[in-house]
Amino acid sequence: MSLFLYNTLSRKKEEFIAINPPFVGLYVCGPTVYSDVHLGNCRTFISFDLLYRYLLQKNYKVRYVRNITDAGHLEGDRDEGDDKFTKKAKLEQLEPMEIVQRYTLGFHEVMQLFNNLPPNIEPTATGHIVEQIEMVKVILKNNLAYEVNGTVYFDVEKYAKENNYGALTNRQLEDLISNSRELDGQDEKRGRLDFALWIKAKPEHLMKWNSPWGEGFPGWHIECSAMSSKYLGTTFDIHGGGMDLAATHHTNEIAQSNAYCGHQPANYWIHTNMLTVNGQRMGKSLGNAFLPHELFNGSHALLEKGYSPMTVRFFMLQTHYRSTLDFSNDALKAAEKGFDRFMNALETLEKIKVSTTSTVDAEMYKQNCFAAMDDDLNTPIALAHLFDAVRQINSVYAGTETIDNSNLTELKKLFHTFAFDIFGLKKENEKSTESLEENLVSILLELRKEAKENKNYAASDAIRDKLKNIGIEIKDSKEATTWEKI
Secondary structure, X not given: OOOEEEXXXXXXXXXXXXXXXXXXXXXXXXXXXXXXXXXXXXXXXXXXXXHHHHXXXXXXXXXXXXXXXOOOOEHHHOOOOOEHHHHHHHHHOOOHHHHHHHHHHHHHHHHHHOOOOOOOEOOEOHHHHHHHHHHHHHHHHOOXXXXXXXXXXXXXXXXXXXXXXXXXXXXXXXXXXXXXXXXXXXXXOOOOOOEEEEEEOOOOOXXXXXXXXXXXXXOHHHHHHHHHHHXXXXXXXXEEEEHHHHHHHHHHHHHHHHHHHOOOOEEEEEEEOOEEEOOEEOOHHHOOOOOHHHHHHOOOOOOOOOOOXXXXXXXXXXXXXXXXXXXXXXXXXXXXXXXXXXXXXXXXXXXXXXXXXXXXOHHHHHHHHHHHHHEOOOHHHHHHHHHHHHXXXXXXXXXXXXXXXXXXXXXXXXXHHHHHXXXXXXXXXXXXXXXXXXXXXXXXXXXXXXXXXXXXXXXXXXXXXXXXXXXXXXXXXXXXXXEEEO
């Protein structure tokens, strides 16, 4: 069967037709590595890991590119304000690239815990300054950008005269302009929607490079266009990211890529939905945002206990990637039981004795599961079919149903393919030592927190120092206390 994917650009499901089969180019916007990766990012990367795995399952040869943003991302995602890396570096009295290294390693660690396959190429913004400058030069040459005092801006209204700037989100230019903030007398931009391709660096800015327009650094949007075109060409198959990127980042990517080469970059634009907690939007200001490690060890106040990475991955698979995913203790507990039941079925399959007759139709389950995945990666429906099979597997084991050798072989293959190759799950028999370590550290952090609240700073410092002596470093911040192995 053909694979159908929901294309944000057309706002409908479309049959996936590769530009140059069996080759597929997949680009996903990666993390901005100035802080710990949050669960919203994790959901996006797990969703695209699922797509990557399923394309491989369908025998495509995929070049999966996922960037690392290590420069050019200003606070508030605008063209002014503090650089996220510079601000963090000054706060912690470190070099910006120390910040980048720390959080890149942390990001990779979390991706490994979730059993995500690494991308084929993971380019960094700082490693592709030359390509970004060259792209800006071409856009200037094509008269769709202008330079003011060392900063180069993309001219949105001029571009929109011949192109649909708001095509990705189906918004009219007039509405976009009326909803944007009005330019004040000090603003260098010609239009409200104009965005920076290259930004002049202030004297105190730590990360800057020479360019034809003076010392500066790239705008946030240009990096993805430069790196996707370098490694996948100016037209490739799939571009993905979180839905929060569609309105600005991806809209601007399409515009600048079009201005650069005369056409938009990707045929299919795929976006994942947001996370909520107990029905509320997840956010630091609401006090309900927790980091992956807090979810794993249960250290956050909203969690009753910790949940393993595979339980969390399984939990995410139970909701379609385009639907809102709501975290709650009850939902996570249910996912934990579901994951155990699902993985136990794999073991039960190995214990079943075959019969000459079969009440189990493995081919039907196979067709239903792959049909669900071909329908825009509908993992909840695929799981529902697999759990119907689990019920029959348990009935066969109990002796109330029968299965012959052919259907048993097919069912074993189906469950192994979906569990390990497509869903990216893994057995967690070896997890007990890690879970014990996380729980013990969590207990010690609670004791340290109580000591600090009671102003017993000697005890608080002693816990911190003794943990450091055994290779565990405690990090205090305004948002939370975290730890990592050193």
